[in-house]
Amino acid sequence: MGRKYLLGNEAIAHACVESGVDFVSGYPGTPSSEVIDVLRVQPDRSYYVEWSVNEKVALENALAAAWCGIRSLCTMKHVGLNVAADPLMTSAYTGITGGLVIMSADDPFAHSSQNEQDTRCYAHFARVPCLDPASIQEAHDMIPEAFGLSEEFGLPVIFRPTTRICHSKGEVELGESVVSIRKGEFHKDPRQYVVIPAHTRVLHKKLNEKQSAIRKRLVERGFNHYKIRGKIAIIASGIGATYVQELLPEGVSFMKIGAYPIDEEWLGDFVKKHEKVLVIEELAPEVEEVVRQVAGCVPVFGKKNGYAPYEGELSPPAVAVIMEKAGFLPKNPFPQVDPIQNLPPRPPILCAGCLHRGAFYAIKKVFKDAIYPSDIGCYTLGLQLGVVDTTICMGASITVASGISHAGDPRDIVCTIGDSTFLHTGIQGLINAVYNGANITVVILDNRITAMTGHQPNPNTGVNACGVESPPVSLDALCRSCGVSFVESVDPYDITGMVNILQEAKKRKGVKVIIAKQMCVISARRAGVKRGRYRINPEICTGCGTCVRFGCPAIEFEDEKARINELCSGCAVCAELCPVGAIVREGKK
Amino acid sequence: MSGSFDILIVGIGGQGTILASNILGEACLIEGRHVKGAETHGMAQRGGSVESHIRIDGLFGPLIPPGQADLLISFDLLEALRYSHYLKKGGKMVVNRHLVLPTSVYTQNLVAPTEVEIIAALEKHVLCLLDADKMAEEAGSPLSQNVVMLGAASQSMPLKPESLLLAVKSLVPKKTIEINVKAFEMGREFGGTC
Numbered sequence: 001m002g003r004k005y006l007l008g009n010e011a012i013a014h015a016c017v018e019s020g021v022d023f024v025s026g027y028p029g030t031p032s033s034e035v036i037d038v039l040r041v042q043p044d045r046s047y048y049v050e051w052s053v054n055e056k057v058a059l060e061n062a063l064a065a066a067w068c069g070i071r072s073l074c075t076m077k078h079v080g081l082n083v084a085a086d087p088l089m090t091s092a093y094t095g096i097t098g099g100l101v102i103m104s105a106d107d108p109f110a111h112s113s114q115n116e117q118d119t120r121c122y123a124h125f126a127r128v129p130c131l132d133p134a135s136i137q138e139a140h141d142m143i144p145e146a147f148g149l150s151e152e153f154g155l156p157v158i159f160r161p162t163t164r165i166c167h168s169k170g171e172v173e174l175g176e177s178v179v180s181i182r183k184g185e186f187h188k189d190p191r192q193y194v195v196i197p198a199h200t201r202v203l204h205k206k207l208n209e210k211q212s213a214i215r216k217r218l219v220e221r222g223f224n225h226y227k228i229r230g231k232i233a234i235i236a237s238g239i240g241a242t243y244v245q246e247l248l249p250e251g252v253s254f255m256k257i258g259a260y261p262i263d264e265e266w267l268g269d270f271v272k273k274h275e276k277v278l279v280i281e282e283l284a285p286e287v288e289e290v291v292r293q294v295a296g297c298v299p300v301f302g303k304k305n306g307y308a309p310y311e312g313e314l315s316p317p318a319v320a321v322i323m324e325k326a327g328f329l330p331k332n333p334f335p336q337v338d339p340i341q342n343l344p345p346r347p348p349i350l351c352a353g354c355l356h357r358g359a360f361y362a363i364k365k366v367f368k369d370a371i372y373p374s375d376i377g378c379y380t381l382g383l384q385l386g387v388v389d390t391t392i393c394m395g396a397s398i399t400v401a402s403g404i405s406h407a408g409d410p411r412d413i414v415c416t417i418g419d420s421t422f423l424h425t426g427i428q429g430l431i432n433a434v435y436n437g438a439n440i441t442v443v444i445l446d447n448r449i450t451a452m453t454g455h456q457p458n459p460n461t462g463v464n465a466c467g468v469e470s471p472p473v474s475l476d477a478l479c480r481s482c483g484v485s486f487v488e489s490v491d492p493y494d495i496t497g498m499v500n501i502l503q504e505a506k507k508r509k510g511v512k513v514i515i516a517k518q519m520c521v522i523s524a525r526r527a528g529v530k531r532g533r534y535r536i537n538p539e540i541c542t543g544c545g546t547c548v549r550f551g552c553p554a555i556e557f558e559d560e561k562a563r564i565n566e567l568c569s570g571c572a573v574c575a576e577l578c579p580v581g582a583i584v585r586e587g588k589k
Numbered sequence: 590m591s592g593s594f595d596i597l598i599v600g601i602g603g604q605g606t607i608l609a610s611n612i613l614g615e616a617c618l619i620e621g622r623h624v625k626g627a628e629t630h631g632m633a634q635r636g637g638s639v640e641s642h643i644r645i646d647g648l649f650g651p652l653i654p655p656g657q658a659d660l661l662i663s664f665d666l667l668e669a670l671r672y673s674h675y676l677k678k679g680g681k682m683v684v685n686r687h688l689v690l691p692t693s694v695y696t697q698n699l700v701a702p703t704e705v706e707i708i709a710a711l712e713k714h715v716l717c718l719l720d721a722d723k724m725a726e727e728a729g730s731p732l733s734q735n736v737v738m739l740g741a742a743s744q745s746m747p748l749k750p751e752s753l754l755l756a757v758k759s760l761v762p763k764k765t766i767e768i769n770v771k772a773f774e775m776g777r778e779f780g781g782t783c
Contacts, residue, residue: 034630346667454630548695
């Protein structure tokens with residue numbers, strides 16, 4: 001295939017095709033989403049691919065496929081693995097007959113995440129192998145190895161790239177695509193697949209007995225290797241190893257860890273050849289803890305004695321600082337430079353014409369002194385509009401709302417959740433709220449797509465991952481069947497209509513659901529929807545600022561008057577808000 | 590230091606920094622050179638401040654350390670100032686004379702520096718300032734602003750203009766090749782004068 005300039009996730013997707021993958025499932029989540037986004041649009045693909053409704057569902061599907069003897073891949077972001085943790089832990093016991101690679105992408109520095117948890121800890125917890133690439137090329141090359149290891153040991157293998165692998169680019173040497181001819185076939189074996197206590201006790205022992213051979217094999221395969229160059233040593237993993245290589249001075253030994261579990265005997269031999277050792281890794285001290293176990297009296301520098309941080313991501317300058325502190329002089333010191341202070345920040349914002357902005361405006365207008373639990377999606381950006389009081393994890397808007405309701409706070413509670421998040425893990429919260437008699441208003445922000453992660457379709461969209469039509473879920477019928485009697489749909493571009501329905505909901509007790517339905521403005525643009533832009537008549541505009549405070553990036557303010565720029569998508573909400581009617585459609589008086 | 594030529598492209602999500610960095614990467618491939626890069630995906634792309642790192646001849650990690658960039662290409666004046674500490678001493682800046690005030694200025698009443706103040710601050714560096722939006726419109730589409738910027742910056746990077754043009758042709762939508770080639774050439778011509 002030759003060399004290509006690719007995004008890390010594109011290289012990983014290609015490597016899956018080179019490995020003859022048969023079955024692919026996952027739930028979108030930055031930084032993992034592009035792997036399936038690439039795989040699902042390949043022409044003439046020989047594998048099955050789906051976007052599942054959540055990570056637990058995705059992993060159980062992929063596990064079943066691997067029980068049928070084929071190669072399956074399951075992708076998610078690190079926090080998705082929490083959702084899939086239940087099947088993960090026991091899948092290590094049952095094992096598999098085919099190959100199962102679970103890609104769980106970590107996000108040090110939480111560029112696009114709610115926490116900085118480390119997937120390697122899950123691998124350790126579940127006792128399954130974990131591969132941790134240091135570069136895009138290595139990420140690519142590890143995928144066929146991951147399938148091979150999975151088949152050899154009959155265990156799921158976790159593949160853990162980080163943001164700086166997934167969303168980095170570089171030239172990658174690719175192999176040939178492989179068309180698999182495997183056909184899945186399930187062979188009944190209750191002692192393996194039915195984890196009743198009598199079976200699972202045996203399976204647990206088998207899992208533990210595999211560990212020693214796994215550790216040896218990971219060294220043999222070259223994932224973990226070293227070079228002795230002097231009396232002191234640096235041990236590094238993941239992208240941290242790449243940064244260390246950029247800075248490694250002469251006379252310092254170097255060990256690279258790319259796979260877990262680490263062979264302690266092999267590691268101990270290396271450590272004991274040195275007078276001191278520095279461990280460089282992002283997030284949890286997974287490598288450092290093993291190094292400390294085998295180090296004896298060799299001093300170890302790392303997170304546990306304050307030389308390296310537990311949080312955030314590494315970078316060449318950050319690694320240089322750690323090295324200097326621990327007395328390992330880096331080859332290239334970096335100049336100390338400071339960014340210019342006090343510039344107005346430019347955080348991400350809801351798009352011009354986003355349906356969520358109208359919905360939030362109406363919610364705030366009707367429920368002035370309310371509590372606003374929210375959820376994970378583009379609409380988390382409603383924080384800037386003062387309408388997001390909590391987010392914790394996927395699906396935790398309705399549950400937090402009902403928890404606060406039962407805690408006794410007398411204020412109104414209005415929670416917001418997107419359609420994809422509702423289908424992911426929101427439904428259970430709704431059933432629970434109705435069942436237990438919570439007093440809450442639930443606004444489902446229904447843009448019919450999983451927008452933030454790159455517009456992946458979901459069961460509400462009407463097409464599946466491969467663009468094949470599917471019956472769209474009826475959110476209305478779903479909510480009614482959960483026992484909600486007040487379910488109303490409204491267009492959030494129609495502020496008056498939305499305000500009226502919210503007022504109606506405010507009067508009632510119990511669980512009320514309002515479905516605010518409008519296409520994502522990006523999907524609408526791609527679908528060719530043209531609405532015509534709006535402009536401000538400067539002769540009528542009084543400069544009151546009502547439209548500017550709406551927070552739409554298409555509205556600017558200069559020379560005491562508002563102005564609409566080229567970002568306008570024609571949602572017309574601002575025209576409805578303007579108290580003097582100064583906002584009109586372009587071409588109209 | 591690591592022997593790579595480091596380019597930082599910055600702007601606002603939606604302005605086309607990713608396509609610009611893809612063009613540079615493809616041009617490196619055409620010349621058979623190593624290249625590493627890193628960019629912003631996900632939530633930050635929604636109108637936020639975005640950055641793309643490209644390290645021509647890069648052998649190690651994708652991130653350019655602050656104070657090390659050889660060239661800064663900015664699609665917006667304020668973003669040029671925000672990332673100016675990435676430039677090394679004597680490094681060059683190619684900046685679009687275009688200022689989008691962040692919405693935070695209006696909604697939180699924050700003070701933003703004026704265009705004149707920003708330009709005065711940027712002039713501490715080797716600066717090439719151009720009106721890429723106007724040139725893009727002349728080339729045939731305001732969307733080709735990113736390719737105008739690459740054209741202007743092409744005078745200051747160790748890649749052949751032929752390789753860059755070939756990369757432009759292979760990466761922009763087919764219908765817009767002519768416009769983008771013109772945009773590149775207009776940018777390059779301007780870049781030669783500053």
